Amino acid sequence: MSNMSSELIATLFVAISLRSIISMNSYSGFNKPPMFGDYEAQRHWQEITVNLEVKQWYTNSTHNDLQYWGLDYPPLTAYHSYLLGRAAERLNPRYVELNKSRGFESKDHKSYMRFTVLVADALVFIPAILALSVSMDRIYKKNLKLQLQLLFAIYPGQALIDNGHFQYNNISLGLAVLAVAGLLCDMIYVAAFAFTLALNYKQMELYHALPFFAYLLSTSLSQKSAKSAVKELSIIATIVLSTFAILWYPWSSSIDATSDVLLRLFPVKRGVFEDKVANFWCSINVVYKLKKHFSDHKMALICFGTTLLTALPINVHLFFRRSKYIFILSLFNTAASFFLFSFQVHEKTILLLTLPSICLFYWWPKEMLWFLKLSVFSMIPLFKRDNLLVPTVGLMIIFNLTFKSRYFKSNENEICHRKLKISITQISEILMIAIFLAFISIEPPSRFPDIWPLIICIISCAHISMFLIWGYTKQFT
Amino acid sequence: MSGYFWELVGISSALKVLLLPAYYSTDFEVHRNWLAITHSLPLNRWYLDATSEWTLDYPPFFAYFEWLLSQVAKYVDPQMLIVQNLNYASEKTVYFQRISIIVMDLIYVLGAHRCMTALGVVQSTQKHIAGCMLLFLNVGLIFVDHIHFQYNGFLFGILFLSIAALLKQRYLWSAFGFAVLLNFKHIFLYMAPAFAVYLLKFYCLGEGKFVQNTAKLLAAGLTPFVLSFGPFWQQLPQLMSRLFPFKRGLTHAYWAPNIWALYNTADKLAASVLKRSRDADAPSTTSGLVQEVQHVVLPTITPSITFALTALFMLPILLKLYLTPSREQAKLVFMRSIVLCACSSFMFGWHVHEKAILMCLLPLCLLSVLDHRDARFAYFLGIAGYYSLFPLLFEVDLLVPRYSLYMSYVAMMYGQLERVYKSKPSFHMLEWIYFLGFIAIPIYEHIISRLLDLHLLLPFMPLLLTSVYCALGVSYFYVRYYLYAMDFQWPPSFGKRRRVTQIKSSTSKRKRKIK
Numbered sequence: 004m005s006n007m008s009s010e011l012i013a014t015l016f017v018a019i020s021l022r023s024i025i026s027m028n029s030y031s032g033f034n035k036p037p038m039f040g041d042y043e044a045q046r047h048w049q050e051i052t053v054n055l056e057v058k059q060w061y062t063n064s065t066h067n068d069l070q071y072w073g074l075d076y077p078p079l080t081a082y083h084s085y086l087l088g089r090a091a092e093r094l095n096p097r098y099v100e101l102n103k104s105r106g107f108e109s110k111d112h113k114s115y116m117r118f119t120v121l122v123a124d125a126l127v128f129i130p131a132i133l134a135l136s137v138s139m140d141r142i143y144k145k146n147l148k149l150q151l152q153l154l155f156a157i158y159p160g161q162a163l164i165d166n167g168h169f170q171y172n173n174i175s176l177g178l179a180v181l182a183v184a185g186l187l188c189d190m191i192y193v194a195a196f197a198f199t200l201a202l203n204y205k206q207m208e209l210y211h212a213l214p215f216f217a218y219l220l221s222t223s224l225s226q227k228s229a230k231s232a233v234k235e236l237s238i239i240a241t242i243v244l245s246t247f248a249i250l251w252y253p254w255s256s257s258i259d260a261t262s263d264v265l266l267r268l269f270p271v272k273r274g275v276f277e278d279k280v281a282n283f284w285c286s287i288n289v290v291y292k293l294k295k296h297f298s299d300h301k302m303a304l305i306c307f308g309t310t311l312l313t314a315l316p317i318n319v320h321l322f323f324r325r326s327k328y329i330f331i332l333s334l335f336n337t338a339a340s341f342f343l344f345s346f347q348v349h350e351k352t353i354l355l356l357t358l359p360s361i362c363l364f365y366w367w368p369k370e371m372l373w374f375l376k377l378s379v380f381s382m383i384p385l386f387k388r389d390n391l392l393v394p395t396v397g398l399m400i401i402f403n404l405t406f407k408s409r410y411f412k413s414n415e416n417e418i419c420h421r422k423l424k425i426s427i428t429q430i431s432e433i434l435m436i437a438i439f440l441a442f443i444s445i446e447p448p449s450r451f452p453d454i455w456p457l458i459i460c461i462i463s464c465a466h467i468s469m470f471l472i473w474g475y476t477k478q479f480t
Numbered sequence: 481m482s483g484y485f486w487e488l489v490g491i492s493s494a495l496k497v498l499l500l501p502a503y504y505s506t507d508f509e510v511h512r513n514w515l516a517i518t519h520s521l522p523l524n525r526w527y528l529d530a531t532s533e534w535t536l537d538y539p540p541f542f543a544y545f546e547w548l549l550s551q552v553a554k555y556v557d558p559q560m561l562i563v564q565n566l567n568y569a570s571e572k573t574v575y576f577q578r579i580s581i582i583v584m585d586l587i588y589v590l591g592a593h594r595c596m597t598a599l600g601v602v603q604s605t606q607k608h609i610a611g612c613m614l615l616f617l618n619v620g621l622i623f624v625d626h627i628h629f630q631y632n633g634f635l636f637g638i639l640f641l642s643i644a645a646l647l648k649q650r651y652l653w654s655a656f657g658f659a660v661l662l663n664f665k666h667i668f669l670y671m672a673p674a675f676a677v678y679l680l681k682f683y684c685l686g687e688g689k690f691v692q693n694t695a696k697l698l699a700a701g702l703t704p705f706v707l708s709f710g711p712f713w714q715q716l717p718q719l720m721s722r723l724f725p726f727k728r729g730l731t732h733a734y735w736a737p738n739i740w741a742l743y744n745t746a747d748k749l750a751a752s753v754l755k756r757s758r759d760a761d762a763p764s765t766t767s768g769l770v771q772e773v774q775h776v777v778l779p780t781i782t783p784s785i786t787f788a789l790t791a792l793f794m795l796p797i798l799l800k801l802y803l804t805p806s807r808e809q810a811k812l813v814f815m816r817s818i819v820l821c822a823c824s825s826f827m828f829g830w831h832v833h834e835k836a837i838l839m840c841l842l843p844l845c846l847l848s849v850l851d852h853r854d855a856r857f858a859y860f861l862g863i864a865g866y867y868s869l870f871p872l873l874f875e876v877d878l879l880v881p882r883y884s885l886y887m888s889y890v891a892m893m894y895g896q897l898e899r900v901y902k903s904k905p906s907f908h909m910l911e912w913i914y915f916l917g918f919i920a921i922p923i924y925e926h927i928i929s930r931l932l933d934l935h936l937l938l939p940f941m942p943l944l945l946t947s948v949y950c951a952l953g954v955s956y957f958y959v960r961y962y963l964y965a966m967d968f969q970w971p972p973s974f975g976k977r978r979r980v981t982q983i984k985s986s987t988s989k990r991k992r993k994i995k
Contacts, residue, residue, distance in 0.1 A: 007895055007898065007899075009891045009892075009894040009895040009898065010891070010892065010895035012887070012891040013887075013888050013891035013892040013895060016884045016885075016887040016888035016891060017884075017888045019880065019884040020881060020884040020885045020888050021498070023880035023881045023884055024498050024499060024502070024881055025498070026877070026880075027499075027501045027502055027503075027877055027881075028501055111876075114876050114877050117877070118880070121880055393497065393498075393500060393501075394498055396494075396497070397494045397495070397497040397498040398494070398498065400490055400491070400493075400494035400497075401491050401494045401495060401498075404487040404488075404490045404491050404494070405487070405491060407487060408483055408484045408487040408488070
């Protein structure tokens, strides 16, 4: 069956089905005054953007207390919040009433908020994954688009964070996926534009920025003549800069306004990490208390240095040995080194690693399925807090069984060659399941209340470091 | 069979687990109340108690089943077992009741597996995979059992077990199983004629020992009734009045998509054209209350008319089943006659619920992996039949899930049929137009009616449209499938010749595989 469009359509609707079913669950900060959670943050941004002047959005004022969920994403998020806020206002003005609507929760409001995430899924994320899987198949002449798309559709992490916990990663990830698809199809202007939008939706897309930069630069410089190279470069620069200029226009009049926004986006004051997160610094912190020895600014510099040190070789390599496969590999490696070593990493940021790893599924199915399971495992403490463990288990079962079934195994004989790796995978999976069961059933000793999240972080961090080393070896051999 | 069967079972159970927090209907409280009644009251009060308006109205085996469940429930949350605790729905209660459905669905899995084996679907073939996917991930069961809340899955499991026994010539087991099923839920009575005719022909008359076999058959078939109704023999009239309440109207509040939905609509249209109105105090057909209705222009339908029509329309296919010479040929005819008996009662029955369409849709899932033409009809009825369940899921948070689950299922079904038969299912252009017409109903319901403020003026319009449009499809399916099952070649150019030959070769291949 070469052209099973009906099954492609089915996977798209499976993606929406699962996301809409996850939406029936609880969300972050449900019924937890005074600060609530990310759901309230998104609602609050609607309230701020609808009621205040554009210039005031990122600035502390009597009506905009930045200590209470101040906007900390770039302008595209703010514009999106504004649109959603206007729609909310039409449905029920109490949803976004200035100051009075803080902590507003109702069944109808939840339905509305959940629906807006599903709209983002349907309009941005799902078309993007369709574009990516179709273009991967076209370039690499394989017939894996159904698997790839199903992987995106039923991967539990993204759905649980967006439709469960409550965020709009689907927009920034969707735009990034679109950029990857554009780049694979040699539509580099589309790629540059889509990626700039992604970056302006969530600054975390910086994790993906270096490989895009290296690839686009390398493509333009490898033109036949210097003249066409300059032309190519200037077109890309114009696209990127003008997109930035338009999106940042309201804050461009004064340095103060721009720096307000930038300070919100890169909050050095919030420390190297907040919750337990599966990166290098949080793991080191167990034996060596970083916050005692380094100021936040010094720590930020250290993070910047180590991140650059690990990420640069990858991208220099990509610049000189440009190919689309290496690009995807660098995307994975760069994102992994950013996740492990950069400043202010959240556990949800691992979603940025899962995007390239789903693409790498094309070449390394076993390894990447293992990584994807690990990524969900690393977020378990978060799901526990949000009361999302039942859907997590349900989705993980669906995810595991779908890709375990014979139906989706592409080439059986490959398995024999990798006996050793499979056994390591199995040990790791059993370990993850055991820790998970312990986490939900065994009360931690009162001296170490955070013992289980910490163990989960350290195990995940060890795995991610191993995957980074694996990625390095794959890239340089 | 390794590599997909248990994986699919796991996936379908996990999907049902995801639906644990979904909105549930009053049927949840109905079943909670039955748990409480059977647990807290002595046997002789079960069918008399009327503390809740949701009195026990299923046959005794179902009541025993609820009693068994209550023995587990008392360890989960004893509060749910108190009869006076109306509308009690703690989280534990919801999880317990929902999980009990998921666990009971294992009987459905067993039944489906046995039935496919008995029908000669070889394991690990594409047909077996398709059959498993269509049955285990069935969107109709997910809607009715796992969202709306009912225990249909394991009942269909018993039905499939009984069909499998019949096909494997274990006739006494089949009769016993079917009788057990009737004592769980008596709506399956509508399929009884097909079982009766097959058993009469191939067991009582076919083996040359008429008296002996008939006696055995009666013994096997009546034992469950004795076990079930025995303890209640002193209050049989009371029990019967609970099981067969004739005070209800011709159609349910939401009209099931059958002939009466069209009849009611025609009556309404005629009344408005002729500007005739009914007596002011007589109830209207759309008033939403369950009571008897009066038609304005067309003659009023009584229960006896519906029974006569149902019986009349069952006759031809039963006759055909009776006249089928060999057992081997009779297998398919029997399966089709089950579908057609269920569909006849759905089309003409008294006070039919929309959920009853599952009795046609689920056996059709089995038929659709057996023959290319059955598959085509199964797909057509699937489009209209699963859609007609939407009014059960009216809650606002269920709108996206209902459309997307439906679309996933029908697209998956199309893909599976394409894989099984190596070609796309073919439909006439008008049939495609009918399929596409379904898009118009949600567009009207969610967009146009809101923009024009029609949802306040004509609140029942979307229900009416769904009902009538689905009724057209179900009726079309009924006529065409009936003619096909009776081997009428009408219209003569039906289907494409090359496909017919292909099917012949595939059926003969299948026959060779049957040992």
